[in-house]
Amino acid sequence: MATSGTAPAYRRLSVDQRRSQLIDVALELFAGHPPEEVSLDGVALAAGVSRPLVYRYFPGGKQQLYEAALRSAADELERCFTEPENGPLVERLSRVLDRYLLFVSEHAAGFTALLQGGSMVETSRTSAIVDEVRRHAAREVFRHLGLDAPGPRLRMAVRTWIAAVEAASLIWLDEEREPPAGELRRWMVHHFVALLTSTAAYDAESAEVLRRALALERAEGPVGELARRVLPLLADGGHLLLDPEEISPVAEPPRPHPAS
Incomplete structure (x- = not known):
């Protein structure tokens, strides 16, 4: 995926913070582009880190990162x-x-x-x-x-x-x-x-x-x-298509016959 601008300045983060940051960056990229158009180079650039650092956290590469981002998005969607x-x-x-x-x-x-x-x-x-x-x-x-x-x-x-x-x-x-x-x-x-x-x-x-x-x-x-x-859509010439006197309560569902 093509990227523009310069990478943000590198910040030292804890392991959990860095992993969350990479997932957030990937989620933002996956949200705006089909998955096949997102690259690890693009994720690394957007996060302000090197490609090897992305692999350190996601040794399975793009597939593992995509699944982690998807899981994060699914959690957000479930909260809706x-x-x-x-x-x-x-x-x-x-x-x-x-x-x-x-x-x-x-x-x-x-x-x-x-x-x-x-x-x-x-x-x-x-x-x-x-x-x-x-x-x-x-x-x-x-x-x-x-x-x-x-x-x-x-x-x-x-x-x-x-x-x-x-x-x-x-x-x-x-x-x-x-x-x-x-x-x-x-x-x-x-x-x-x-x-x-x-x-x-x-x-x-x-x-x-x-x-x-x-x-x-x-x-x-x-x-x-x-x-x-x-x-009003069910009316015909000012009269309901079904006479109210013909309306009956919902019937009970059929009951199975007892075994003989």
């Missing part, structure tokens, strides 16, 4: 999902997504290369780091839903939503961050509500989760806004 269990569920989710999109924007090139795959430094270890971030995100969503062991339908819904958030983030970067981050976050939140609602229509567990979540929502909040925008 940490949110107190206070207030309406969807408002908590909005704050998480604000932090997530800020991370994506600040690490655009590295985020894209990481999730799209195909990097020359991608390995089973780097893939495992990415998968752990996804699992952590799912665990945090289930924690806010108040579930320790969600059923298969709810697990699928949440994992589908996380995959959709990743895909939307990549498209957002490809579209030069359009729509604005706030609008994208609102769409992601509404997507979660819609996915949970459609799952609840067929799954008693999801229906109970949805009821608990809606009980905390405010009329002026994201769910109220979604309802006000969607309900």
Whole structure:
């Protein structure tokens, strides 16, 4: 990778400080460039040290340094999902997504290369780091839903939503961050509500989760806004397509017949 300017003055640091510095410098470079465009010479120059010193701390070379930087980025990304269990569920989710999109924007090139795959430094270890971030995100969503062991339908819904958030983030970067981050976050939140609602229509567990979540929502909040925008679309000539008297509570899922 081409670099410009002069190297910063060398500073004597402790072993831990130097290793952290090299990881921070590498993370900054990987965040702004695809991994294959980052070189150890570029890392050394940006850190103000020699190439042999980089090898002293990362004898595995660029691959080891990349994995260390990726692990550091994954830790930061996981912290984006940490949110107190206070207030309406969807408002908590909005704050998480604000932090997530800020991370994506600040690490655009590295985020894209990481999730799209195909990097020359991608390995089973780097893939495992990415998968752990996804699992952590799912665990945090289930924690806010108040579930320790969600059923298969709810697990699928949440994992589908996380995959959709990743895909939307990549498209957002490809579209030069359009729509604005706030609008994208609102769409992601509404997507979660819609996915949970459609799952609840067929799954008693999801229906109970949805009821608990809606009980905390405010009329002026994201769910109220979604309802006000969607309900007119379901109207036909001023009348709902479905007669309210035909609406029935969510049925219990079919029970297996006892073995004969």
